[in-house]
Amino acid sequence: MERRTIGAAALGVGAVGLGCMPMSWAYSSSQQHGETSMRAVHTALDAGMSLLDTADMYGPFTNELLLGRVLRERRRDAFVSTKCGLLVGEQHIVANGRPSYVRRACDASLRRLQTDVIDLYQLHRADPEVPIEETWGAMAELVTAGKVRALGFCAVGARADRRAGADIHDGTIRALERVQQVFPVSAVQAELSVWSREALERLLPWCEVRGVGFLAAMPLGNGYLTGALTTGGGFEPDDLRARHPRFTAEMMAANQPIVAGLRRVARRHGNATPGQVALAWVLAQGRHVIPVPGTKKPHWVTENAAASRLVLREGDLAEIARLPPAQGSWD
Numbered sequence: 001m002e003r004r005t006i007g008a009a010a011l012g013v014g015a016v017g018l019g020c021m022p023m024s025w026a027y028s029s030s031q032q033h034g035e036t037s038m039r040a041v042h043t044a045l046d047a048g049m050s051l052l053d054t055a056d057m058y059g060p061f062t063n064e065l066l067l068g069r070v071l072r073e074r075r076r077d078a079f080v081s082t083k084c085g086l087l088v089g090e091q092h093i094v095a096n097g098r099p100s101y102v103r104r105a106c107d108a109s110l111r112r113l114q115t116d117v118i119d120l121y122q123l124h125r126a127d128p129e130v131p132i133e134e135t136w137g138a139m140a141e142l143v144t145a146g147k148v149r150a151l152g153f154c155a156v157g158a159r160a161d162r163r164a165g166a167d168i169h170d171g172t173i174r175a176l177e178r179v180q181q182v183f184p185v186s187a188v189q190a191e192l193s194v195w196s197r198e199a200l201e202r203l204l205p206w207c208e209v210r211g212v213g214f215l216a217a218m219p220l221g222n223g224y225l226t227g228a229l230t231t232g233g234g235f236e237p238d239d240l241r242a243r244h245p246r247f248t249a250e251m252m253a254a255n256q257p258i259v260a261g262l263r264r265v266a267r268r269h270g271n272a273t274p275g276q277v278a279l280a281w282v283l284a285q286g287r288h289v290i291p292v293p294g295t296k297k298p299h300w301v302t303e304n305a306a307a308s309r310l311v312l313r314e315g316d317l318a319e320i321a322r323l324p325p326a327q328g329s330w331d
């Protein structure tokens with residue numbers, strides 16, 4: 001697989017990473033099986049998809065434990081990307097950015113992951129009760145202590161914090177400018193896909209000019225862009241798509257022209273799939289961009305890895321640019 005280099009620390013990773021969240025969190029738990037997920041991780045590493053993206057709150061904790069079982073045998077093949085700063089309670093998820101907590105969270109992640117260093121340690125969400133410089137300073141100390149190689153900043157929740165009339169990522173960029181004063185940001189993680197392109201406006205260019213890597217979360221539109229989801233199929237109550245405005249039967253039908261467009265492009269590339277075109281589009285947004293498609297199925301890992309060999313032509317990109325905007329909004 002093509003390798004890409006991200007961040008001031010020049011971190012080398014496979015161009016496509018593996019999002020490990022669906023193995024333990026956010027999607028139907030009845031379909032989560034540890035042995036299959038572990039095979040998916042091995043398949044990814046075999047294919048050169050070195051970046052494994054997890055978080056302490058996926059499970060909570062079980063996703064890191066699962067990865068730890070692979071990493072104790074294959075640490076050298078992997079680039080470990082995890083996150084801290086969100087606590088899962090009975091009813092709520094809350095941010096915790098206190099320095100003492102960050103230090104404890106890192107030690108706990110290292111234990112669960114069965115490793116002595118985390119390649120990329122990301123702040124999952126800023127804590128509104130703690131100045132972000134304090135949280136980031138504690139994370140920087142982990143680099144000095146050799147527990148972490150580089151720091152990353154997640155902006156997936158930016159939509160919720162948007163001010164009227166502002167770019168969705170204005171607040172993210174303000175926060176990034178503040179933490180950069182404390183310690184360099186090596187990677188930003190935010191949603192980017194054919195049907196969620198907001199990051200292209202300001203956030204992606206901000207990263208590019210500063211040599212900061214960009215981890216594209218949800219590059220397959222939570223599975224929709226693969227065309228594998230049957231319209232109005234219904235989702236289990238613990239599946240994020242059961243409450244997602246784009247996954248009502250009505251919106252899934254309304255957004256079919258987007259999948260049809262990806263399918264048209266795919267047909268021009270032999271046996272390519274719409275999902276592979278969606279990933280190739282993300283890869284085409286810049287050499288600093290690493291899509292992290294999530295899956296727990298080995299055969300889909302193989303399909304997603306092969307997207308790194310799919311090079312879209314000008315005409316393909318122009319056709320995707322002309323696709324209708326997605327319907328179904330959180331606002």
Ligand SMILES: NC(=O)c1ccc[n+]([C@@H]2O[C@H](COP(=O)([O-])OP(=O)(O)OC[C@H]3O[C@@H](n4cnc5c(N)ncnc54)[C@H](OP(=O)(O)O)[C@@H]3O)[C@@H](O)[C@H]2O)c1
Pocket residue numbers: 018019020021022023027053054124154155156157189216217218219220221222223224226228275292293294295296297300301303304
């Ligand atoms: N920082 C944050 O706050 C944050 C938030 C969200 C996501 N993320 C990261 O971004 C990663 C990706 O996001 P995501 O997993 O939510 O969404 P995604 O990658 O857009 O889509 C995942 C869904 O697509 C399905 N899928 C994957 N490959 C497929 C293929 N080739 N054909 C058909 N279906 C396929 C998966 O099914 P199966 O699960 O059944 O395999 C899963 O339901 C996460 O795993 C996580 O690491 C981070």
